[in-house]
Amino acid sequence: MPGNRGVVYEGPGKVEVHETDYPEFELKDGPGVNPANVGRKLPHAAILKTVATNICGSDQHMVRGRTTAPPGLVLGHEITGEVVETGPDVEFIKTGDLVSVPFNISCGRCRNCKEGKTGICENVNPDRPGSAYGYVDMGGWVGGQADYVLVPYADWNLLKFPDKDRAMEKILDLAMLADIFPTGFHGCVTAGVQPGSTVYIAGAGPVGLAAAASAFLLGAAVVIVADLNKERLDQAHSFGCETVNIALGEPKDQIEQILGEPEVDCAVDAVGFEARGHGHDAQVERPATVLNSLMDVTRAGGAIGIPGLYVTGDPGAADEAAQHGSLSIRIGLGWAKSHTFATGQCPVMRYNRQLMQAILHDRVQIAKAVNATPISLDQAPRGYHEFDQGAARKYVLDPHGTISG
Incomplete structure (x- = not known):
């Protein structure tokens, strides 16, 4: 043996x-x-x-x-x-x-x-x-x-x-x-990516990059990847993605500069529960930031795929609610825009x-x-x-x- x-x-x-x-x-x-x-x-x-x-x-x-x-x-x-x-x-x-x-x-x-x-x-x-x-x-x-x-x-x-x-x-x-390839692909499928879609992907780690490649495979017209890390954003840009540096401010403004409008058809959360804020909060952990921003930038009637990991117990969270997996999600915004959400393991x-x-x-x-x-x-x-x-x-x-x- x-x-x-x-x-x-x-x-x-x-x-x-x-x-x-x-x-x-x-x-x-x-x-x-x-x-x-x-x-x-x-x-x-x-x-x-x-x-x-x-x-x-x-x-x-x-x-x-x-x-x-x-x-x-x-x-x-x-x-x-x-x-x-x-x-x-x-x-x-x-x-x-x-x-x-x-x-x-x-x-x-x-x-x-x-x-x-x-x-x-x-x-x-x-x-x-x-x-x-x-x-x-x-x-x-x-x-x-x-x-x-x-x-x-x-x-x-x-x-x-x-x-x-x-x-x-x-x-x-x-x-x-x-x-990561099926997970990124699942995020795009559940977000409704199809030929001609404009797609916003939060996170340029391996799952986010796999989601970006998957979006192109599914026929997306524009794939926008957001992150804080310049090296990872450069990696996304290397195979045709547009990029958003969230340290520079809210994604919506930068999306409008790329598309001419501040919303996309589909969005994917490839970050999960260790998310950070945007702009001046970019170095501060804000676990609900990504989900809330995706509701903000996804058009009414759109869908959000959430392959990013969320946990029921996070002993390192900054506040007691987040330690038990409870986040301040703007569900009213998602409801008002008739968003569809898909979560869980791929x-x-x-x-x-x-x-x-x-x-x-x-x-x-x-x-x-x-x-x-x-x-x-x-x-x-x-x-x-x-x-x-x-x-x-x-x-x-x-x-x-x-x-x-």
């Missing part, structure tokens, strides 16, 4: 690479594992040798200490890998298959899964519907920023790449299928096969759009630090040197 290493959350601001247990076909006790999941048998699972596993902004929320994540949690929910072992109940996935792993863990059997709502599976997290690898309050499934990882319900969850050699040629692009399986085909047939260059940058597993702490400092990159961990090799 080979050894295993994983990227472990040690406390606010600190991650380290440690020796970890090699996966078994049973969920063991450990940091963050729900007691009701301990001892759960997994004959339907597969063990993967990790080819690529990405650092996500959602991971960063935990590492900053903005959640109740326990020390010792192995991180990582964006996984691409090669199957090295399957449980006795796995029928169709085979050893040697190269696969993408949706970050949603879903059973394929419950009502929500059968309706395509895989982000809120009813059978994988005893606390509430919905689960993910290596994430706080998600049932305790071990994260995939590791050499090897276990994936339950393998026949259901895994997306097999049809040609292994061809897939390896585009592995950095395909690594985005586990989360159901990755709704989109990942189609987006895989778009990648394989050169319809999109998602790795270039998000500036995907491979680093070794041992460099993960550095990657987390640089990402936290605002690096305009999507760090892709390469545990076995497969990508660089």
